[in-house]
Amino acid sequence: MGGVGPMTFARLAAAISEAGALGQLAHPSLSLEEFGATGDALQRQVDEVVRIVREGIHEAVGLTDRPLAVNVRIAQEQPDAKRLIEAILEERDADPDVRKQLRVLTTSGGHPETYGLNDRIREAGMLHLHAVSNVRHALTAQRAGIDAVIATGYEAAGHVGHFPVHTFVLIPAVAESVDLPVIAAGGVVDGVSLVGALALGAQLGYIGSRFLASEEAEYHEAA
Numbered sequence: 473m474g475g476v477g478p479m480t481f482a483r484l485a486a487a488i489s490e491a492g493a494l495g496q497l498a499h500p501s502l503s504l505e506e507f508g509a510t511g512d513a514l515q516r517q518v519d520e521v522v523r524i525v526r527e528g529i530h531e532a533v534g535l536t537d538r539p540l541a542v543n544v545r546i547a548q549e550q551p552d553a554k555r556l557i558e559a560i561l562e563e564r565d566a567d568p569d570v571r572k573q574l575r576v577l578t579t580s581g582g583h584p585e586t587y588g589l590n591d592r593i594r595e596a597g598m599l600h601l602h603a604v605s606n607v608r609h610a611l612t613a614q615r616a617g618i619d620a621v622i623a624t625g626y627e628a629a630g631h632v633g634h635f636p637v638h639t640f641v642l643i644p645a646v647a648e649s650v651d652l653p654v655i656a657a658g659g660v661v662d663g664v665s666l667v668g669a670l671a672l673g674a675q676l677g678y679i680g681s682r683f684l685a686s687e688e689a690e691y692h693e694a695a
């Protein structure tokens with residue numbers, strides 16, 4: 473499951489893990505009118521995002537015994553990213569169930585070493601996956617010691633790149649360039665598209681939009 477904000481989607485993540493795939497928590501956005509906020513106003517927003525993610529982690533862990541992932545958007549304009557990663561590591565330290573189940577951290581939208589927390593992520597025993605939209609960024613992620621790259625094509629909602637390189641063009645290019653597992657994101661919606669992605673060199677699919685139509689998704693009633 474791809475990380476899909478702007479909610480944690482704890483219920484959906486737990487249901488996906490229960491079904492045998494890897495469910496993933498995401499996080500809310502800082503609200504737009506406060507986007508340029510600094511000082512206390514910004515701090516209050518960051519505190520709230522961190523609180524919601526801590527709550528989401530415990531909700532998901534309460535709903536399944538299976539492994540889970542969590543996504544943090546780490547672009548430069550995400551002033552909550554460092555606090556979020558620290559909070560995730562703290563929750564793992566504090567609760568053995570969280571430590572056992574929350575095994576994968578995915579980052580997207582920036583340089584994978586931006587917050588200098590990579591060693592702590594590794595020491596905590598989590599796998600660190602990073603979303604990339606081109607070969608250069610995949611190679612950067614590999615140099616940074618990332619465990620797998622999420623090759624994110626232009627089809628993907630929440631696309632991380634500037635150029636319209638489509639998933640089924642990007643996957644083979646990334647797979648040939650890095651010595652890491654490649655996870656295909658963007659337009660993987662069913663068995664056929666998953667098999668296509670695997671045939672092109674991916675090891676896993678990363679599904680966002682398709683899962684949002686599920687009953688367990690918080691979007692469901694409104695959609």
Ligand SMILES: Cc1cc2nc3c(=O)[nH]c(=O)nc-3n(C[C@H](O)[C@H](O)[C@H](O)COP(=O)(O)O)c2cc1C
Binds near residue numbers: 499545624628629678
């Ligand atoms: C509503 C929505 C919100 C998303 N939010 C995030 C996010 O917060 N962080 C992130 O890394 N990717 C985000 N994505 C991208 C997904 O993680 C994933 O890469 C993408 O959905 C895969 O393409 P697909 O929607 O065609 O399955 C989002 C996608 C959707 C549909």
